[in-house]
Amino acid sequence: MNPHKLFREKLKSKLGRKLLASPGTYKLARDVFVKKSSFSFEARKKMTAMALDQAAEAYHQKKPVAWTSAFFPSEMVYLFDLVPFAPEAAAGTLASLDLASDLLKQSDQMGIASDSCSFHRCATAGTALEYFPLPDFLMASSHLCDGAPRLFQYMARRYEKPLYLLDVPYRENEGSLKYVADQLAKIAHYLEQETGQKLTGERIEKVFKQSNLARQYQLEISRIRQQVPSPMNGEEGLSYVYLTLLGQGHPEAPDIYRTLTDELQEIVNNNAVKSARGDKERFRLIWMHLRPYHSPEMINYLENELNHKIVAEEMNHVYWPPLDPEKPFFSLARKILSHPGLGPIARRLETIEKMVRDYQTHAVIHFSHWGCRQSVGGALTMKKLLQKKGIPFLALDGDCIDGTSFPWGQALTRIEGFHEVLEQLHA
C-alpha cells in the first residue's frame, strides 16, 4: 500500500488520536514523507517541513504553547518565542486527512449549533476529544470573525488557561489605532509576566525584520504572478495561506518566500510556463476566501479541466505597511486595522478591484464557506458591486471542512454555467 494511504488509514483507526497527539508522528512525517515526496515547488516542501516541525514542537510541550485564532498577529507569538497552534488550521488539516466528519458529529452531540462555522465545530470537538496539544495561553482577535473569540473563550474555560483577546474596532482612525496598540502592549506585558521573558528592543527588531522580509518577498511573488501567463496556479497558491496565518514573524518564513520567488522567477526567465504546463490560462481568476480542505476536486476541475487559472488569492494579498520596530504595538495595530475585510465593504471591493487590474484577471470566484458570516455575508453585496463594474463574479456555496453538506454536483453545474458565461463574454 502507498505509505500516504497507509498513514491516513492508521489515523482513522483507534490509534489515530494517539498518533496525532504524538510529536514523533510529525517528525516521522517530516523525515519520511516530506523528504521522499515530490513537491511542485521546493518552497512548498520547506513550508510543509516547517508546519510539521511546529506541530511536533507543540505536542512536545517543552516550550509554552499559544493557541491562536486565524487573524491574531503571529508576530506576538514569536516575540515571546512561544509555539503557536492554530485550532482552525488544525481543523483544515483534519479535514484533509478525512477525519473531520467524526468530529463534526461529536460537536453536534456537545450542543454546538450545526449552523456554526465548521472550522470551529471541528476545533471544539477536537479540543474535547484531546486531539490537540495542551495550551499554555490562548490568543484570539475579533476582527473578521464573530465565532473565533467565543470558541477561544470556551476553550480557555475548559483548560483554565489565560486568554488574551484582542478587540479590533470597525474603523481605522487615530482612536482605534491607539485602542488596539494599547491592548497589544497589555498582552505583551502579561506575557512578560507569564513567561518571565523581558521583551527587548533586540527581539522586536529581529521578529519584525523577519516579518518585513517575508512581506517583501510576498510582494515580489505577487509581482511575478501578475505576469501573463502566470507561473503559479491556485492549487499551489492557496496552500501558502498557512504562512499568512502562522508564518508572519517566523524565522523560516522569509526563506520559504525567497525560495518561491526564485523558483517563480526562474520559470518566467526560462519562458517555461507555457511549455511546462500547456495553455492553462483560458481565464485568469481571483479566488476569494478559503478553499475546501476535504477535497481538491473543485480547484482541480477549474484549473485542470476548464483551464482556468487562479492567479491570486484574497488570503495571500499583502495589504499592510511594513512594521516599525521603533513603534512595535502601534505598527502592529496599523497592520491589523488595514485589513480590507474590516470596515465598510467598499474597502474589500477596492482591494479586489485593484487585484483584478493588477493581475489582469477575467473574473472573481468567491468560495462561500457556509458558516462564515463575515465573508459569505458580504458575497451578495460584492457580487452586485463588482458586476456594476463589469467584473464577472461567482459565489460558490460550499464548506471548507464538511464535505457532506454541499453536493459537488451543484457546484459543478454553477462552475460550468459560469465558464459558459465567460466563454460568451470573451468569444
Next chain:
Amino acid sequence: MDREAATDYKKVGWFCTYTPEELIHAAGFVPYRLLPHSPTGSGNVEDALAANLCPYPRKILSDMRRGVYNDLHGMVIANSCNAMSHLYNVLKMESDHFIYMLDIPRKQDENAIEYFSRELELLADYLGAKGKPLTLGRLKRSSETYRQKNELLQKLIAQNGQFNARTHFQAGLSGLAIEAASSAPEAFNRKLERILTEEQSRDKQSGEGENKTSALLLAGGLPPHGLTEMLAGHQEFSVYPENCSGLRYLQKPLPSLPKGENSSPEKIFAMIARSYLEKPPCPRVFNSQSREYYYRRLLDDLQVRAVIYHDLLFCDMCHYDYLLLKDLMEEKDIPHLKVKTELGEEDMGQLKTRVEAFLEILE
C-alpha cells in the same frame, strides 16, 4: 404609548442596546428600536443578505423593503456582529435614510471606555449635523431624561418585576422593554410614574407585595414576539427575559451627571460610555467571567426554577453563550429547554407544544 404612536416625531432607528439613546434624543430625534415587525419570513432579501446570516437584520431589511419604516429619519447601526455590518453595507446602498455605523467595543476596561467616548463624540457630531447640534445644555437634558427613565424602570422591576409588568404590558418585562426602547422618553417617564403610583397604592391596600410564582429565565438571543407573549401569559411562572429586549436593556446603571464647572460634552460622553459598557454584559462582551457572574447572580437572586434558552439561528454569540449557561444549569441542576427559531411566527405551533410540555413537567 405603543410603538406606532411615536410616528409624529422624527424617529431614528437603532438596533443594539449599547447604542446611546441619549445622543439621538439630544439631536432632537426620538430613538426608536427596530425590532422584527414581520411575523412571516424574510424571502424578499435573498438578493442582499446571505441565508446564513442572523434573521434579525434580515427581517429588518425585509420590513424596510416593504415600507414598514418609511417614517424613519435615519438609523444608527451598531457594529455588534458580522450580520449587522452587512446590513449596514446593504442599507447604505439602497436606503434614503441617513445610516451611521457606531463602533462598540467588546471590552469594558478603561481603554475601551476611552475609545467608546471618542466614538460617541463622532456620533454626536454626525447626529448634530443631521438634526440639532448637541450643545452642552441639550446633552445634559437628554442624559437626565434617560437617567430618570432608567431609574423608574429599575424601580418597577424591583417592585415585583414580571408580576407588575404583566399587569401593564401584554408581554410582561419584554413588553415593557420594547415599549421603553421605542417611545418618546418624556411621555414614557410619565407613564412609568403613574404605573409606579398605582402599584404602590395597590400593594398598600392589598398588603400583597410578594410574587408567589416561580421564576423562569428566558435566555439566549432576541426572541420572537410569539414566544414572549406565550410565556408572559403563563400564570405559574414569572418570566425574566435575559436578553437585549429584556433585562439587559432594563438594567442599565444610573450614571451621575457631571455638574457645574466639571461639566463638558467630553465628560458627558465619557459618562455615557462608561454607563453603557458597564451595563449587564451581553454574549458579545469579551469577558466571560463577568457574563458567568451575571448568569450566576440571576439564577441565584431570582431563584430560577427553569430556563428556556432561545438559540437564535445563525447567531454565533447565542450558540457559544449556550455552552456557558448549560454548564451552570447542570451545576445547579436547573431544568432547561433549548428552542431554535428564525424569529418567525411560522413555527409557533410546534414551539408552543414543546414549551407547554416542558412547563407542564415543571408544574
